[in-house]
Amino acid sequence: MRPVHRGPVPEAGGIPRTYAAYGDARDDLFARLGDYCSYCEMRCHEGPAVEHVQPKRGKSGHPELELIWDNFLLGCPFCNSTKGDRQVVLSDCYWPDQDNTFRAFKYELDRAPQAADALSPAQQATAEKTLQLTGLDREPTHPKLTRKDRRWFKRREAWGIALLAFHDLQKEPSEAMRRQIVNVAMGVGFWSVWMTVFAGDADMKRRFVMAFIGTALDCFDAEMNPVPRPGGRI
Numbered sequence: 001m002r003p004v005h006r007g008p009v010p011e012a013g014g015i016p017r018t019y020a021a022y023g024d025a026r027d028d029l030f031a032r033l034g035d036y037c038s039y040c041e042m043r044c045h046e047g048p049a050v051e052h053v054q055p056k057r058g059k060s061g062h063p064e065l066e067l068i069w070d071n072f073l074l075g076c077p078f079c080n081s082t083k084g085d086r087q088v089v090l091s092d093c094y095w096p097d098q099d100n101t102f103r104a105f106k107y108e109l110d111r112a113p114q115a116a117d118a119l120s121p122a123q124q125a126t127a128e129k130t131l132q133l134t135g136l137d138r139e140p141t142h143p144k145l146t147r148k149d150r151r152w153f154k155r156r157e158a159w160g161i162a163l164l165a166f167h168d169l170q171k172e173p174s175e176a177m178r179r180q181i182v183n184v185a186m187g188v189g190f191w192s193v194w195m196t197v198f199a200g201d202a203d204m205k206r207r208f209v210m211a212f213i214g215t216a217l218d219c220f221d222a223e224m225n226p227v228p229r230p231g232g233r234i
């Protein structure tokens, strides 16, 4: 899960913006984070929706946070509806705008994202809760996977494209190829898949981090290895 930096409330004419409806924040969120789901990282061609970290409705809803910038991320229809109005205890999960979520999960070919190996048992529980909350653990063997939910399929597709790109770069290691691969990655989405496939190539990782707008730079060291996020829990 890509760690992101949402930044401060956007300004209009030097004045922090207020939103009459949460949907009005959509373009500002695209400008800061790109049109990718903040959880599954899928590129949403019609644009992901404004997602409330803490739900606005429901028994445990926070109506006072409905229009608050710091409570916004972007969500695809599947992450959005799986998370829905379920109660969110912030400390129970890792959050892409707070933590280095790239350290929390591992991505493997033909598998749903898993809790990363190096985590403590408590961190592992937090990572697993995050996957369950958003339904990122749903793959074809999962009892709750619906026919409509194509996240696993799109992620698998991204793996195929990223692996081909990796082989192409070995065959033709040129600056043009590197640039081309970044453009393809941005079109496909699933930033973590690209970061995983190119894990041994610091230059490509730097390019992915820089190209996917809003990626939290302070989550990486000079070699582009993930490091604990300042102020985060992982």
Ligand SMILES: [Zn+2]
Binding pocket: 037, 038, 039, 040, 041, 042, 075, 076, 077, 078, 079, 080, 151
């Ligand atoms: Zn999603």
